[in-house]
Amino acid sequence: MTLVNTPCGEIRGTISSAGVSIFKGIRFASAERFKPPTVETSWSGIYEANVIGPECPQTDSQLRTLLNTDNSGQSEDCLFLNITTPIDSTSLSPVYVWIHGGAFTNVTPPLSWNDSQQLSLDGNAVVVTISYRLGAFGFLGDLNLGILDQIAALQWIQNNIQSFGGNPNNVTIFGESAGGCSVVALMASAPAANLFAHAWAMSASIGQLRTTESAAQGLSLFLKAANVQTLSQLETCTAQEILDAQDKMLLDIANWNQGFSPTADGTILPLNIVSAAASNPVDLVIGTTKDESRIFNLLNPALNNLDKDQAIDVLRANHPQRADEIWSLYNTCYPDYTPTQIVAAVDTDTNFKLHMWNLLKSRPASLTNTWSYMFTWASPIFDGALGASHGIDIPFIFNNTSLPRVHIYTSDDPSNGVLGAEMSRDLLNLGLFGDPNWQPYDFSTRATKIFNMPCSIAQSHEQSPDNLVYDFWMNP
Numbered sequence: 001m002t003l004v005n006t007p008c009g010e011i012r013g014t015i016s017s018a019g020v021s022i023f024k025g026i027r028f029a030s031a032e033r034f035k036p037p038t039v040e041t042s043w044s045g046i047y048e049a050n051v052i053g054p055e056c057p058q059t060d061s062q063l064r065t066l067l068n069t070d071n072s073g074q075s076e077d078c079l080f081l082n083i084t085t086p087i088d089s090t091s092l093s094p095v096y097v098w099i100h101g102g103a104f105t106n107v108t109p110p111l112s113w114n115d116s117q118q119l120s121l122d123g124n125a126v127v128v129t130i131s132y133r134l135g136a137f138g139f140l141g142d143l144n145l146g147i148l149d150q151i152a153a154l155q156w157i158q159n160n161i162q163s164f165g166g167n168p169n170n171v172t173i174f175g176e177s178a179g180g181c182s183v184v185a186l187m188a189s190a191p192a193a194n195l196f197a198h199a200w201a202m203s204a205s206i207g208q209l210r211t212t213e214s215a216a217q218g219l220s221l222f223l224k225a226a227n228v229q230t231l232s233q234l235e236t237c238t239a240q241e242i243l244d245a246q247d248k249m250l251l252d253i254a255n256w257n258q259g260f261s262p263t264a265d266g267t268i269l270p271l272n273i274v275s276a277a278a279s280n281p282v283d284l285v286i287g288t289t290k291d292e293s294r295i296f297n298l299l300n301p302a303l304n305n306l307d308k309d310q311a312i313d314v315l316r317a318n319h320p321q322r323a324d325e326i327w328s329l330y331n332t333c334y335p336d337y338t339p340t341q342i343v344a345a346v347d348t349d350t351n352f353k354l355h356m357w358n359l360l361k362s363r364p365a366s367l368t369n370t371w372s373y374m375f376t377w378a379s380p381i382f383d384g385a386l387g388a389s390h391g392i393d394i395p396f397i398f399n400n401t402s403l404p405r406v407h408i409y410t411s412d413d414p415s416n417g418v419l420g421a422e423m424s425r426d427l428l429n430l431g432l433f434g435d436p437n438w439q440p441y442d443f444s445t446r447a448t449k450i451f452n453m454p455c456s457i458a459q460s461h462e463q464s465p466d467n468l469v470y471d472f473w474m475n476p
Contacts, residue, residue, distance in 0.1 A: 002087070006163040008040060011047040013083075020117045021085045023164070025053035028156035029079040031133070033235060034143060037079055037152040039159075053080025056134040057239045058106050059247055076137060076239055081130045081153055084120040085164045092167035094431035097157065097196070098129045099150060101177030101391070104208065104261045105135040105250070113406055118399045122421075123428035126166035128157060132182075136246045137239075139260035141219035141231070142212055144268040147185055154186075154195040172198040172431040176394055178261070180204030180286075184359070185262045187284070188276035189269055198283040198430050202397070203292055203390055206355035208261035209273050215263040218249070222259070225249050274355075278362035283434050285426075286356055287373035287448075291387030293347035297340055298385060304340055311339035315346060329472055333465035341387075354473050361443060361474070369434065372441040373449040374458070374466075377419055380411050393451070399424035419453050446470075 002021045003012050013023035026049050029037035054075040086093070098114060100107050116127035130153040132138060138146030158168045173196045175183050180201040186192040187199055210218070219231075226245035228234055234242065249259045262269055270276040297303040306314065315323040330342045337345060356372075363370050375393040379386045386392070386409070395406040401416035410416055426436040426449075439447040439457055446460040460467060 003046070004163050006160045007042075008160060009043045009045070009047060011049050013049045015087060016117060018117050018121060019087055020120050021083075021087050021164075022117070023049040023083040023085075025049055025051045025080045026083065027053070027079065028081050028130070029149065029152040030077070031079060031145070031149070033076060033137070034140065034145070034231065036145065036148050039152045039155050041159075049083075052082065053131065054078050055107055056131065056137055057243055058134055059243055074239075076133075078131050078133065079149055079152070081128055081156070082116075083126065083128050083161075083164055084116040085126045085166065086120050086124050092162065092170075093124050093126050093165050094428075095126045095128065095157065095161055095166040095168070095171045096123075096427070096431060097154065097171060097173045098127065099173060099175030099179035099182045100129070100131075101175065101179040101203075101205075102134070103205070104139055104146065104178045104181075105246070105259075107131070107134065113395045113400060113403075114398050115400055115403060116398065119424060119428070122399060122424060123432065125428060125431065126161060126164055128153075128161070135260045136222060136242050139262065140222060140234075142210075142215040142263040142265045144263055144265055147182065147189065147262050147268055148191075150182055150186060151189065151192050151195065154192065158195060169197065170431060171196040172200065172427070174200035174202065174397070174427065176202035176391060177205050178208065181206055181208055181262065184277045185209070185269055185273060187280040187282065188273045191268060196282065198285075198434065199280075200285040200427060200430060200436075201287075202393060203288050203352055204286065204356065205261075205352070206274065206359065207351050210261055210263040212263060212265060215265075218259050221249055222246070274359050275362055278359050279364060281367055281369070283369045283430060284363070284367075285371045285373065285430060285436055286359065287375065288348070288352045288356060289388040289390060289393055290374055290376040291341075291344065291348060291378070292352045292390040293344040294341065294385070294387050295389040295391070297344045297347070298382075303343060306339040306343060308339050311343050314343050318350075319346075326472075329468065333468055349469055349473060353470075357470065357474055360441060360446075363441075365442065368440050368442070370441045371436050371438060371449070372446070373438075373451060375423075375451040377452045379409060380413070381409070393423065396420040396423045396451070397427055415453065419451060419455075422455060423451055 027040050029039050031037040054073040056078040057074045119127050132146045132149035181204045183199050183201040184204050225248040264271045264273050312327050376388050378388050395401050399420040401420040430436045438449045448458045450456045
């Protein structure tokens with residue numbers, strides 16, 4: 001056992017067999033339904049930090065089922081964080097704060113994928129994983145409560161992390177998907193200023209960021225689904241009734257990804273979130289996987305076995321003015337792709353990469369502390385159908401490719417550890433040195449690290465399918 005004295009009071013964790021101090025389920029804030037969080041400042045007695053806190057209420061997803069996720073319980077009282085720290089550190093260590101993904105409606109409980117012990121050992125680092133309110137509980141209308149929860153966690157970390165051996169002046173936030181979008185949102189948020197020094201956004205779902213108009217529309221649809229007239233009437237609903245209304249909204253295929261997500265409210269988040277984030281001078285690493293959308297198409301029976309005509313019909317529905325041109329380009333650039341894979345590639349580029357490219361283009365040229373990457377290592381499972389799908393880079397950045405439950409997505413090839421060691425080392429370098437250790441990005445060369453075996457650097461002057469696709473979308 002290990003006992004730490006913090007400004008909030010004493011807290012007791014455990015020491016793992018790997019030699020890492022682990023603290024689970026630390027309350028960082030409390031919040032009433034639809035109200036901002038209040039940061040935890042004290043407790044009485046010794047806080048026993050040995051059990052993961054509950055998740056925000058949510059419904060099962062296909063990915064949760066696929067991964068056979070743990071169940072840590074669910075509760076609206078869900079604002080907890082977990083800390084791992086090396087036990088032999090003699091000086092203040094860099095701090096890395098993980099923000100989970102899940103489309104702002106869902107979360108995978110702590111898994112081998114994002115177990116932080118190895119990262120703590122590799123970088124002599126303090127690693128924190130945080131929770132936040134999801135779906136209607138966190139992002140109903142323009143409330144932005146989930147973002148306020150993340151800010152509250154960072155405030156608690158500023159106040160307490162030194163007691164765990166962490167340097168509050170050297171905090172790196174990193175996250176994937178909705179977590180990557182949260183990183184972008186926090187970079188734009190005035191209340192989050194000075195709470196972190198470095199940022200790493202993985203597969204950021206920037207397209208989920210909402211205007212006040214779309215948030216108002218979402219609120220109206222939700223109240224109708226919940227069969228109530230006003231927000232105050234939701235106070236008497238049970239958590240399950242709120243989830244049932246949320247599920248009804250998510251059945252709206254055209255609008256599901258903007259039902260519950262951060263909103264440009266002009267207060268917590270500025271009216272132009274991407275522009276504000278791009279102008280933030282903190283160190284920024286941002287990237288995607290090569291084949292983000294393949295996993296989504298494989299899980300969708302309507303998209304996982306398309307022929308050419310069906311694929312072009314899908315493209316016409318999504319890009320009515322350019323469908324034939326898009327098919328021709330992608331079929332030429334990626335001649336080995338099936339029609340389903342071409343549709344997934346277009347979705348990847350328009351829903352993930354294009355938003356990232358526009359953010360990078362908006363980054364002032366004076367900010368030379370910007371780096372970009374693409375994770376292209378393709379999983380061999382399912383006969384290679386996954387490719388470098390959404391989320392596949394998570395166990396690599398945590399250097400956890402050898403741990404249980406990771407292999408269902410990556411295979412058990414021991415050579416995966418080589419790539420995991422390099423990607424996690426780059427993340428650690430960002431916090432240790434303010435530089436992930438590859439060439440910075442600028443708009444002329446667009447230097448991009450390619451995470452594969454071996455790794456390499458791609459640039460704009462090279463003749464490649466990826467550059468042709470970039471030019472197609474960025475210079476129409």
